[in-house]
Amino acid sequence: MSTFYARFLTRRAYARSVLCIGLDPDPALQPPEFRTPVSMVDYLLRIAQATAPYAAAFKPNVAFFEAQGPEGWDSFARLIDGIRRFAPDVPIVADAKRGDLANTARFYAKTFFETYPCDGLTVNPYMGMDSLEPYLEHKDRGVFVLCLTSNPGAADFQLRGDPPLFEAVASAMEKQNQKSGNVWMVGGATRSTEQLERIKTLAPSVPLLVPGIGAQGGDLASVLSVTGPNALVNASRSILYADPEGDFVAGAENAARVLTEQMRAQLVDL
């Protein structure tokens, strides 16, 4: 199987987009008829199918499925399977932010790379490099390491120290990527351009997954000015709930198209 990065490049070239569509179904935001574990996935699949032409990747957040118990996990499986049917070349990144001792992390890797066969997984670096090994061993999968997140609380620990923690993570991930070639990093769009530039300087080989545009308020143009095309830029709620009371499929398709057109306008080689 080719690497995640190779699949990303192929998909990016075909879709002419670096848009990652976050599939984070919050029952409180869903139309009333799409709030059960089963109907929730019907909603997501309709949106995924309509937005697939603009998707460089899909990123379901596992928390929303997990909270619904075993039925939620059945739904997660059905979502992956459904996307594979109509968009087999769009990589799926499970946003689960797992992190545990290597002995245990092997089981999380099994969960998201075998039980639910995703192409990539977000992970948390707090426990150190040995805790990431079980994911990194899967050379064909993308390992998306949290570096600098989009929430205000990121300042509490990630910005602490001189150089700050997120820079140490970035440096460690550059080193790791030189060895394994399957590392990505998460850097929030709500951070300053300088901070994202710092990450790119310290880890030039590591592509970025950038959440935080749309509902969280990050600016797409600023993000792209730093990352260039070697990135996935994520939007979730602003696509999923572009028009939840009206024609949610058309609303999502339109939101994804607008973002993609902005990307194409700014990234001339896309």
Added chain:
Amino acid sequence: MSTFYARFLTRRAYARSVLCIGLDPDPALQPPEFRTPVSMVDYLLRIAQATAPYAAAFKPNVAFFEAQGPEGWDSFARLIDGIRRFAPDVPIVADAKRGDLANTARFYAKTFFETYPCDGLTVNPYMGMDSLEPYLEHKDRGVFVLCLTSNPGAADFQLRGDPPLFEAVASAMEKQNQKSGNVWMVGGATRSTEQLERIKTLAPSVPLLVPGIGAQGGDLASVLSVTGPNALVNASRSILYADPEGDFVAGAENAARVLTEQMRAQLVDL
């Protein structure tokens, strides 16, 4: 509902033990007839029932269940339900090490405090205090924050900086616990006594969950000399697999009893 800490104190007084029994079922270590999602829980429940007299808490690690798909989650539910039947006063801490944006963390809190009604949950502080809020709001549950973990890789980021990251986490958690009263911290038994003492100095009000004795090689007497009785000291594999090919129930009961007797010998007020 009383606080986690109050329930811990009651249970500790009754059991005269600070032993936390980690329920981490690795199929490769289980006897062949106990490797399916269903039989795995039969194994765990027999061990939990035999060791309950010595248990101040049970701590199932969610990864081992999650890797088995929806059936694994059914098993996780059955494990919690089973323990409640024969040991309703022993707190159950879900070891899931979750961490995400507050919007998403609400769903993880729902998972482990409602869908699977546990008494406590381990969480990861990397994303900062706002990412922990949705757990901390549940004043009756224990929120177990990773501080200094037992693996060698902990040195990569947790020991970095001056003062090191784990000390910043400890200080932040002391402040938080003064407000919410439901914080615990995870400090590995494999770390130096000085490091555990540093955590206790910076966060005197925060009880510790200490993994790493037994299979990971941490020393019980050293740990207890720092924590005193205001702690949960965890053993997993050394109890679960004390005699996996023979009488695994008697082996587990014996291992738990030996550890508890060591605790009682050292902590004279237990």
